[in-house]
Amino acid sequence: MNNLDERINESLDILVENERLLGQELMLLLKSFIEEKTSVGFSFGKLCFWHYEAFSDGKNEDIYKVAAAIELLILSFDIIDDLQDKDSDYIWNKTPELSLNVALAMLIVASKAIDETSFKHKRAAIRLLEEYALKSINGQQLDLLNNCRDEDSYVQMITLKSGSLTAMGCLIGEMLAKGEISKEVEAYGKYIGIIQQIKNDIQSLKAWGPKNDLLNKRYSLPIIYLLSQKNDVSKSVASYYNDDIVTILDNNATENELTNGGAIRYAITMKNVYKFKALNYLENVAINELGKDFLQNLMR
Template sequence: MNQDTALEMERIIRSQPYAGEFQELLLSFVAEKAKERGSWSDIVRCVHSLLEGSCPQIEGIAAAAELAVLASDIMDDLQDQDQSDKLWMQCPAAHALNGVVALMMCFTGGLGACGLPSADIAEAGRIISRSLQGQFLDIRNAAETPDEYLQLVQEKSGSVFQLMVHLGCAAAGAGGRQRELLLDLADCAGLIHQIQNDLRDITRLGQKNDVLLKRKTLPVLYLLSLSDEWDFRFFQQYYRGELDWEEFLQRTGDYEAFIEASGCQEYSLVVQGLCVDRAVELMEQVVAPPSKKEQLKEFMYGAFVRE
């Protein structure tokens, strides 16, 4: 993360009436987040620049966006009980949960201090609520079909990209067709990245992963639709609770053969490719200098474009 962004996040936290141990806890969470490569706030700045914005408070808005993402990351890790090396997973869960609420208050307070209109702050809240809806469905493992799962991902992951786009548009005072295109592009980006995560996780049996947690991701749903017919019933049996994890691991070779024979990875890549094609189509319709569109593409989906 850009060091200036981390410093601005710290400034926003210090501007709130947090003190002592609690303030230090929040600042430690920011320091932990700052170690990560990449930055969501880059999308906020990029959209603002692409739309020829000149908001003097863009850095404060970008930092506030990072605080919202940090709160979301902490909540996600607490729900999944993974990322044990993160500071928020090493403190009492009640402290981390209090931190999530505090960071979201910093987010809204930070936006207000930057002078964003109340309607734009309200819309940011609506987008976050959409993400929470998707997160809840994900926790419940509610998706039973690929279409349901893709809708869930748009709500959960696409909304994070949408929040960055919305804040960049709001800072630039932009709306209309340009904003609609960029929000649709954000949903595509969420799908592209989540499918990539799903593909990576489907083969990682040696550590905490989607299969261990019986998550119904895109490749898993595809496997579940086949296993009864393909004489790989052990996979369905595990998801129904008829096999425990240790019994499942004894069939690792069968599982790897199932993955290879099923075409689940190829299927997921096709779906991802369609999302990439849609993202390219949407980007072509955005009216902006090619160099700025190229920069936004790199932040959102550039690594997945087939040359």
């Protein structure tokens, strides 16, 4: 873990330890959930940190606390998402009823932590957190309904669900630094979330297991492309999605069509479209090289 990860992780530990309104059982579960996710890193907290660094004239150590609070909110969303999808083996899926209480507590603690910092514009930052969190929840609702079956509606959904959260991390850092936000940061912040979601869509189709979107009859850009093709494989997949009980998917043929029939290439092309859009906006933002490198890595 690099130094920034360590600082955010330390702040996360302190934030939780100092929350006296959490009962012992909630506290123990919360700590175990944080530990489960620590190895993944703190991308959303880093988005906040690097944008605060880019626009601030000074340094306020409370920025690590805000980054930790954002990571706590993101973890709560991840837990709720996993509980709804029932497709992960994280420890919170073992006790869903108790885990839901922990996720709810995380949401409150995250907002409370930002309010307890010394930043001049902390109330505006909390309003951003609330606004973009609600947008993401709207996107999650659309995702669960599974009705986004064309490119435009699907991109709109992932912009809300994923793009809102990455934009939130960037914008809170900018707001805390200068008391206002810019359209450039909001735009590439959203695009980063779209890029990450498309990468997840592609990854989901690489293994024929419980998380495979196609086997779960979920829609994603590669699957939308596949279903638009008028061939035997696409017709078989369409029948499978329409609950035709006599349809048995040929996994090999379907996987071959996804890989060699253009669906994966199409998704990669779409990812690159948003990457170039994001890079164009990033060119107009004065962020240091370390921060820029971090953002560009998220776009790959």
